[in-house]
Every structure is written in structure tokens, then in C-alpha cells.
Amino acid sequence: MRLLRHGLLTGPILGALWSLVVATTVAVAMSLFTGDAFRPTLWGGLLAGVALGLGCLRFGGRQRLVVPLAVALGLLALSAVAGIGALEIGEGSAPLAAWTGRVATLGFTGLGLWLILEELRPGTITRHEFEEAVIRFLTGFGYIFFTAIVLIPFYVMVMTSLKNQAELMANPLDFTIDLSQGAELFRSYSELMTEYSFGRYLWTSFYVSVLTVLITLAFAIPGAYAVARLRFRGQALFSRSILLIYMVPMIVLALPIYIAFSMTGLRNTIFGIVLIYPVTTIPVALYMLQGYFRGLPAEIEEAGLMDGLSRLKVIWQITLPLSLPALASVSLYVFMIAWNEFLLAFMLLDDPSKYTLTRGIASLNSSEVPRQHLMAGSVIATVPIMVLFLGLERFMTKGLTAGSVKG
Template structure:
């Protein structure tokens, strides 16, 4: 047995228990989602249902307005991600290429903002949105999500922009390109993997957010998926756990699809910048 094979076996033995613990909630979720309702609380509990109750997904979809909530989450998350990236890209370019007084302090300020939880700022954000007349408006969530992810996106993109040789940009200037043209035609094509990574994490942050959505939204037809699933548990006298788990499983599918489609760009983007 080679040394590489021994290390692989050792890593599997060390990481296997952690993987089991991490995947256990998903196994419970999937098992409950496809169980008939009368088999969920049987004792002793069973993992494998007597039959696959796919009607749980149909009943959940029609009874809870899941389709509208899914559409709301997709639109809000996409809009928040796009606005955040549109602002973060020029800001990241400025941090990577321009020099000004207090730049180091500003970079540290961006890091500090990532230490604040949205729940700490939720009262101030609500008062701001109320003053702007955006309570119970999906635009309030879009602007809030874009603002919350702006510092992360700027930091990620600026770190990668610094790895692009300045000589490439200077060559574009010699050919008559402006800074904006060099950003669009030189930086962004070379930074597509890093841009993909930033977009994925920003989208996931918007998709999973709950506190701000709970504070801002009032109308059921404007609910995001996190709020819609919460109503199945927090606002019901009787909890149909097979519907809750079916909704939770369905809510993870779009994120899984995004990861599957952009997996190669994600891995490449995470490794870029490690070797200059």
C-alpha cells in the first residue's frame, strides 16, 4: 500500500464521523419528507417508509403557496446579488489599484462590518425602511440584502484583482483604453471564476436570510421561502412535519442546482490567488 493510499484511508477515518454528523439532519429531512403522515411518530422510529409518499410534495405545494414563495426568493436573491456585484466590482477595483489616505482603515472597516449580525441592525433598518415607505415591500429586502453582502463581495473581488499583473492593465492603457474599459475588458474576463464564487456565496446568503424578511414583510403573497416554511411551524396549531420536511427539501434544490452548475468555477475560483 502506497503512502498516498494510507493517507487517504487515514483522512477518511478522521473525517468520516464528522461527515456523518453533518449529513444526519439531511437524512432525517429526506426520510420524513417521503413518509406517510401516520408513520412519522411511530415507535420505534423507522428510517425506511412503507411506501414513498410523493404526494407530500404535491399537498405541500398546493396548501402552502410554495410556488409563489419560491418565485419570490429567486427574484429577490438574484436582484440582491446583481446589485451587490454591480457596486462591489468598481469598489474592489478601486481598492486593488488606487491609493488614497485611510485605505487601510477602510479595509479593516469592511472586515468589522462582517462581524455584525443582521439582528443587531434590524431595528435601525426597519426604521429606515419605514421612513422610505418600503415596509412590506420586496425592494426593501433587495436593497437590504445587497447592502449586507456588499462588504463581503468587495473584499473577495479586491483580493483577486490584486493578483492580476498590473502590466496587463498598462498594456491596455497604451492601446488607448480608459480605466473603465480596462476593468470591463481586462479585469472582468480574467476574474470570472472569482466573480462566480462571490456570486454563489452572495446568492446563498440572500436565499437563507430570515430575520430581515420576517421584520419587513407583512403580506403572505410576498413571503420568501424561509418565511413560508416558518409559517408551517410557527403559525400553526398542528404541525404537519411531512409537509415541513418536504418544503425544506424542496427549498434546498435551487441552491444544490446552482452549486452543481457552477462547481467547476467554484473550485477554480477558491484556488485562484493561492499561487501568484
């Protein structure tokens, strides 16, 4: 390790690694955006990385942007003329795409290294400086890595829904969209809405989720208040068993529920679904709410009691208004669970006129339905929950941390 702590070694090594990371990222991004053949090269990447890594070192301790800029321009010329560079560009790529790729690779490599190798001089460096540089490298890598793995599946989902089967089979990487098609672009969506009655599924999912939220709250608020505030025998046992119930896997319960519903004729009814969803969410909601109620100062409620309010009035007039943010979080979280629920809907609903959205998507998963329909269905299910989530992110995050150890 000590040997590594020399600017002339740390710089090129981090440079080489960073260059490979950037080249791979740019290659993947360009491939997915244009459909042309881009690929990172090992030796070209190493060469560019080492050169830029050396160029970005702070010679004489001063910041001179000239050196790395000159190195970068040299490398750009090399890749354009001789074709030696971190990025190998396939024949037949559009010149604009090719140049964007080259410039982006060198630009991001250079910019990243300039930041990573901040204050790194050629010569022995301290452990502190060395580790800081490594951490800056890892941070940069982390941002790229996480953003890529999160975005790529969603990008593929949206873009696939806008294309047709033949185009997809021809070049699975070509996600370019022919904007001149206009409204034709959304053909999958309109077909889903008209032929596959996804409009109805959306509505069913929506009102089932809202009903689930309302019923859950109606049960969980009094229960949570009792567990959090009132003293009674068995209180401790109770708060534990909530958590325990919350751990019983749905598939274990789904079996007897399926049997019971088959025998009573509740299978294939929305009523049955509305009956069963809240029960899966009540323990979660109870657990989240009781945590919040415990955090409220008891003195305010006691003041209310002293002034002659009954307990129920205290809950209604004092506790609930104070816990509106928590109620919002819980509602959102429960809504999300109900909206995304798949297992019960899949097992209990067979009649296409009663499908929820997730069940509807599951029914699209057959070889007769083109896959852009499947993806369009997925987008239809994802967008509302995302919009809700981004719009109310503050509540959502709080809700998630408060009780959502459940998956």
C-alpha cells in the same frame, strides 16, 4: 506507550475499538434504513474485535487472507447460532435484514482491520509502524464519523418529508418507504405547492436572489477595483473598514432598519427586501473581489492604458474578462447568502403573498401544520442551492475560501 507497541497488543486493542465503531455504525444505519431493532453489544463487539485483530496480524510477515477469513466465518457462525456477536438483532427483524447486518458488521470490521493492521507483525513493532496503524484507525473512524454526522440530518429531512405524521409517531426510526404509493409519496410537496403557494415563494426567492447578485456586483466591482488598483489617500484605512463593516452583526442593524421600514412603509414589500439584501452582501463581495483584483498582473492593464484605453474601458475590456472565475464565485456566494437569508425576511415580511422561501418555511413551523410539510419545505429550499453548489463546486469552494469568513 512503549508497552503498547507490540503487535499482539496493538492488534487486538485497535481491533476491539474498530469493531465497536463498525458495530455502532452498522446498528445505526440498519435501524435508520429498516426501522428494526439493531444494537451494538459491548462484549460481543470486544470479542469479535480481539479475534479479528489477532487474525489480521501478518504472521511470519506474510499476507495470508485465509486466517482472518476463517476467523470471520467462525464469528459469523457464532452470531447466527448462539446469538453472540457485535450486533444484537431484535426479535422480529426480517431475516434478510438480520443477515445483512451480521455480514456487514463482520465484513467491514475484517476489511477495515486488514487495512489498518497492514504490515503489523506479532512481536515488538517500531514507533513508526505503531503510529501509522493508529492513524489508519483514526482515518477510518473519521470518514465514518463525518459522513454520518453530515448525512443523518439530511437523510431524516428527506425521509420525513415523504412520510405522514401517524407513521412517524408510531416508529420514529422507521424510514422505510412504501414505494407502491407511487405519486402519493410526494403528497406533502404537491400540497405545499398548491395550498401553501410554495411555487410563488420559490419564484420570489429566486428573483430576489438574482437581483441581489446583480446589484451587489454593480456596486462591488467598481469599489473593489478602486481599492485594489487605484492609489488614493485613505486606501489602507478603506480596505480595513470593509472588513470591519463585514463584522457588524445583522441583528444590531435589523432593529433600526425595522423601525425605518415601518415608518416609510417599506416593510412588507419585496422592494424593501431587494433594497436591503445587497447592502449586507456588498462588503463581502468587495472584500473577495479586491483580493482577486490584486492578484491580477497590473502590467496587462498598464498595457491597455498605454494603448489609449480609459480606465473604465480597461476595467470593462481587460479586468472583467480576466476575473470571470472570481465573478462566478462571488455571484454564487452572494446568491447563497441571499437564498438562505432568514433574519431580515422574518422581521420585515408579514404578508404571506410576499414571503421568500425561508420566511415561508418559518410560517410552516406551527402545531397546525404537519411536520412532513415542514421538512418538505426544507427540502424545497435546500435542493436548488445544493444542485447549484454541486454543479459549480469548483467556483463555490474558491468563493468560500476567498472571502467567506462570514457566516
